Amino acid sequence: MAFYSTNEFKGGLKIMLDGDPYSIVENEFVKPGKGQAFNRVRIRNLKTGRVIEKTFKSGDTVEAADVHDTDMQYLYNDGEEWHFMHQESFEQMTATAAAVGEAAKWIKENDICKVTLWNGAPLSVEPPNFVVLKITETDPGVRGDTSGGGGKPATLETGAVVRVPLFVQTDELIKVDTRTGEYVSRVKE
């Protein structure tokens, strides 16, 4: 079992607390002139996403979480679980809907995703920053309006709904930024 000392704390470090894996969001070192030093940290529960605060005595140790990120190809969804394949070993893994979370709105077969593994099992899935998806349904825009000012909702092939400019039509491909959920541009086939 690996341990980290508070001296090794920094943003992104993965630690175990009360049986759950956490990622350090922020670490502040606090020390009075001649006394006890502390590390006050904000940590994110990697299972629930909740951010909590925690105070450690400097020099204390905490168990390391066996958490790491790996690029995997999304293969298919069997209706219950999501199947991914490791790019080099071709090893396949399944992720629960809870692990896939928001990424379900954006990913299509063959997309390369960042999968976070905890003790070897998928804990969370991050979609590519940009995805290209087909519009399955949107209201016909008003002709001649190319400003894109107001925009309109469009449903994509994955079921996600994004706002698009009025000139964009059903069956067109668009590029979306998955971090913000915003339309970026049209894509020519």
Add this chain to the structure above:
Amino acid sequence: MTEVSSADWRPNADLTAIRARAELYAEIRAFFRESGVLEVETPILSRAAVTDPALASLSTQLDIAGFGPKRPLYLQTSPEFAMKRLLAAGIGPIYQICKVFRDEERGRRHHPEFSLLEWYRPGWDYGRLMDEVGALVRLALNRPTMPIERLTYRDLFRDGLGLDPWHTEVDQLRRTAERAGLRGLDGLDLDRDGWLDLLLTQCLESRLGRGRLTFLCDYPPSQAALSRVRTSGEVPVAERFELYIDGIELANGFGELVDAREQRARFQADLALRREQGRPEPPIDESLLDALEHGMPDCAGVALGLDRLLMIATGVEHIDAVLTFAIERA
């Protein structure tokens, strides 16, 4: 640990901060020249090290003919011990600007290598020294009329948190911290001084020295390994003060302990605590004890963090902004 990028050859501080440091040092030297305090230089390396369990010394090794087998030499965490030996030798009032080193300390206001101004006033008590610290800092910040206040440690806790730090048990200190909104304290195992330190740094410190110089003084004796202790209002208090400006702790001063036997006992108590905590037990500074045995004049002394003074003078939030090259670029 930290990735080094190609921009890392550049200084952390901008030119303004680098010039401000040169100006500040010139002002300090002029101040002490005028008041008859002698500038001295003492070794950074020492065979002995500080025993304070809250401080971690860095060490290195020397390899020269005639020095005997290799053994650790410690980098000073403050020039205190060497300067006290000079005082015992009868040198009179002295000051020093030097680099000091503390392992395990890194943060917004902490850097493992930093600059201290330390000075000693034989024949003075710590109250008179507080006045001089106030005058120097007003000058350095170019704020000649900045208000100065004194606040006792006991009053700060009484007024700020409604508790008496001399008579409050650990359980109640924990509950006070929780009530004050500190989170994630479960599993935190601290002694009384540890909880007081947490409350001071997390709940009280930020309100100290707002638009003024606040001298916090008269600490619990357990929090002042090198200071004299006297009785004030039926409790023993250590003659120790700290200076705060804008919530930043800037200086730490003492009515200095001059009793060799008492000093040895405190060193040994420190080492016992270190053993308990599984921390290194460095050699006690026997030369300091010999000097105290010989006789050191009654005096008051203070150490002032020059990097933090520059942070306040230049209005920056992170210590790196006043360092030419922070440790990650060193």
